[in-house]
Amino acid sequence: MSVTHLYRATLLQQWRGGLVLLACSALEGAPAFFSGRLVELAVDRGFAVGAPKAGVGYLALFGVAALAGAFGSRLVWRQLGQVVEPLRDALVTAVVRGVLHDPNPPRNAADASGVARITQHVEVVRDATAGLLVQARAMVVTTAAAIVGLATVAGQLLLPVAVPVVVAVAVFAALLPSLARRQRALVLADERTAETTGAVLGGMRDVVACGAEPGAALAVYDAVEKQAEAAVKVAHSGAARSLVISLGAFVPLIASLAVAPGLVESQELTAGAALGALVYLATTMQPTLRGLAATAGTVVLRLIVALKRLAETAEVPPPKPETREAHGADLEVRGLTFRWGAAPEPVVRGLDLDLRAGDHLAVVGPSGIGKSTLAGLLTGLLTPQAGRVLLDGVPVAEAANRHELIALIPQQAYVFAGTLRDNLGLFAPTASDEHLRDAARAVGAEELLTRLGGLDAELGHEAEGLSGGEAQLIALARVHASAARIVILDEATSTLDPAAEARAERAFTTRGGTLVVIAHRLSSAVRARSVLVLDGRETLLGSHAELLVHSRRYAALMQAWLPAEPIRTGH
Numbered sequence: 001m002s003v004t005h006l007y008r009a010t011l012l013q014q015w016r017g018g019l020v021l022l023a024c025s026a027l028e029g030a031p032a033f034f035s036g037r038l039v040e041l042a043v044d045r046g047f048a049v050g051a052p053k054a055g056v057g058y059l060a061l062f063g064v065a066a067l068a069g070a071f072g073s074r075l076v077w078r079q080l081g082q083v084v085e086p087l088r089d090a091l092v093t094a095v096v097r098g099v100l101h102d103p104n105p106p107r108n109a110a111d112a113s114g115v116a117r118i119t120q121h122v123e124v125v126r127d128a129t130a131g132l133l134v135q136a137r138a139m140v141v142t143t144a145a146a147i148v149g150l151a152t153v154a155g156q157l158l159l160p161v162a163v164p165v166v167v168a169v170a171v172f173a174a175l176l177p178s179l180a181r182r183q184r185a186l187v188l189a190d191e192r193t194a195e196t197t198g199a200v201l202g203g204m205r206d207v208v209a210c211g212a213e214p215g216a217a218l219a220v221y222d223a224v225e226k227q228a229e230a231a232v233k234v235a236h237s238g239a240a241r242s243l244v245i246s247l248g249a250f251v252p253l254i255a256s257l258a259v260a261p262g263l264v265e266s267q268e269l270t271a272g273a274a275l276g277a278l279v280y281l282a283t284t285m286q287p288t289l290r291g292l293a294a295t296a297g298t299v300v301l302r303l304i305v306a307l308k309r310l311a312e313t314a315e316v317p318p319p320k321p322e323t324r325e326a327h328g329a330d331l332e333v334r335g336l337t338f339r340w341g342a343a344p345e346p347v348v349r350g351l352d353l354d355l356r357a358g359d360h361l362a363v364v365g366p367s368g369i370g371k372s373t374l375a376g377l378l379t380g381l382l383t384p385q386a387g388r389v390l391l392d393g394v395p396v397a398e399a400a401n402r403h404e405l406i407a408l409i410p411q412q413a414y415v416f417a418g419t420l421r422d423n424l425g426l427f428a429p430t431a432s433d434e435h436l437r438d439a440a441r442a443v444g445a446e447e448l449l450t451r452l453g454g455l456d457a458e459l460g461h462e463a464e465g466l467s468g469g470e471a472q473l474i475a476l477a478r479v480h481a482s483a484a485r486i487v488i489l490d491e492a493t494s495t496l497d498p499a500a501e502a503r504a505e506r507a508f509t510t511r512g513g514t515l516v517v518i519a520h521r522l523s524s525a526v527r528a529r530s531v532l533v534l535d536g537r538e539t540l541l542g543s544h545a546e547l548l549v550h551s552r553r554y555a556a557l558m559q560a561w562l563p564a565e566p567i568r569t570g571h
């Protein structure tokens, strides 16, 4: 289902709220309908015939109608949230799902444009829908009420009023496509600025280190300038639109002012009817037309553009049937093949692998060969183009409890603002303090725990004040404390010293379950029970000793790693 379908479907689901809104509209339209009519009566049957009390009485009735209208508006605002908030929730869910299932996510970086989509476009859709429900609905009701009222009070004026209004609305409609194009260009330029500044700020250290500040500044300047140009074009279109609508709003008023005296003189119209018609025009039709310009020119356009952008970039994948539970934690990999986007060569090609409780596998291979990609496939984060990963016989992405059974610790440790207890207990919220301390001790984080001030110690946002190694120890202890039965360390110990790394790995092998280590140092391979060597087309699985004998690539990797101490290959 696309986002536009989702938008429609979610709004339709709120049909009860919509009906209540319509009922409120009838009340809201009361002053528009009665305004001219009551002014006519006040003049013709009151002030003009020497009965001021009757005139005041009619005007008082007008006051009552206005109060009823205000009450209707109040009900509308109350009802609005019931219709709009579920829409916002559904769209945010859709966008988050779309970004998470992006087949080509940005590599090793936050998806800045994804965030822009959530924070900006979804908000635009929500606000625009609310604006439409309030303004457009009120405009339709008010205009209909005013036209019926005008026809009953001064039918002779309908023609001079209707012609300019119809012409203005037609020209305005003809301008809309170019307005939409310009608005869309502005949205794209805005996203581009977010992307460029996000990339430059994220890589500031490297930018400074390479002396690339002028190039980076130019890229940001370029993006901002393009955005400014797009904004100026939108402003020009906005000005043209306002002019057309202003003419459409004023010409009927002027035409009526020109025609009405003659009609009153020839007694085709009473003075009260002429005044009533002017009230319809000046207090209802004119503001309504201006509102139409504001709403269609900004709200509708922004709504169309934002929805289109959301639909393009965040198609909603059909929800996965995550109904099955895996009971065991055996992983079975068969014929696994994965390529990134339109890349010609698969990163993982026809891989077969079995992992059972107690297994300890190290994955080695040169940089960029596909080790992290394999980790993503084993956890169900990535979907293979061919082959399968079964967790206890259930396709891993469909196992509802895969998050409890499998833990992936990436190189960039995730530490959030909160106490150390919150951080360590993230995946084991009911664990006792003793259990958390044991986990910290097991991975070698007890000193850190003491130094920070125990489990109650407050940690800063994004591991502020912690070294890379300390943050990694916290991430390791957190998973050690969890119930995960398959633990995948994706260079999760890269900033620990070799002894600390060995201790952390040992902690997971003695804890039970399956351990997969994407090796940062080849010592991890020496410690593992089996080793998977990824090397492009060739993938080999064996023990360290076997691979030294059978894999040139593995022997070469070992040789490069330990140049001072040649490894015996058995040849």
Ligand SMILES: Nc1ncnc2c1ncn2[C@@H]1O[C@H](COP(=O)(O)OP(=O)(O)OP(=O)(O)O)[C@@H](O)[C@H]1O
Binding pocket: 104, 105, 106, 107, 108, 340, 341, 347, 365, 366, 367, 368, 369, 370, 371, 372, 373, 374
């Ligand atoms: N999001 C992505 N979009 C497109 N290509 C990607 C993406 N992530 C990884 N790749 C490509 O897939 C290949 C394997 O990358 P991967 O990160 O799995 O390698 P790796 O062996 O873990 O590397 P390293 O040891 O440097 O971390 C690389 O060629 C990489 O450029």
